[in-house]
Amino acid sequence: MGIRFVLMVNKQGQTRLAQYYEYLTLEERRALEGEIVRKCLARNEHKCSFVEHRNYKIVYRRYASLFFLVGVDDGENELAILEFIHLLVETMDRHFGNVVHFMLEEMVVNGCIVETSKANILTPVQLLDKTS
Structure with missing residues (x-):
């Protein structure tokens, strides 16, 4: 399938944008977002931008005070997703x-x-x- 979700989160951990490409209940989304955000924001900038969580691979990147997190299937190319995040940020900017x-x-x-x-x-x- 590829991309499962895209999140934009501020550095306080508040979700500012969430787009899902698979069905999850609101409760499941909140739980997943909380887990992923805590995990990614706790990492320092010297660590790799890829994290495994549940059945997802999370590719994330920080721009100023915003984090862009993309949940993908295991077989997805992490570098291509980093490029996608950069394209998204440049386009939005x-x-x-x-x-x-x-x-x-x-x-x-x-x-x-x-x-x-x-x-x-x-x-x-x-x-x-x-x-x-």
Whole structure:
């Protein structure tokens, strides 16, 4: 099958994004995420980015304060998954990095907060998305 799940977790261990490609109940997901996050975050940066857990191979990589963890089948190529994680991060950064700067520009002008309405901030972003 290949990739079983993708997680994005902050350095406090809170899941910020979870996408599963196999059925697991919410209870099973929470338990699995807790186990994997504790295991990966406890490792230092000098250790390899591959961990075996249950019937998964976990490939993970840290970018700033976020960890990207991908659970794969045992036969999956770890280096290819590391490349996939890097591609995912670069793509998200390119898209959302621009969006974040755009939203900030809508909210702050010359160091002063000029807009606090979420609707007013997001309207130009949504229009920008429609033109893309």
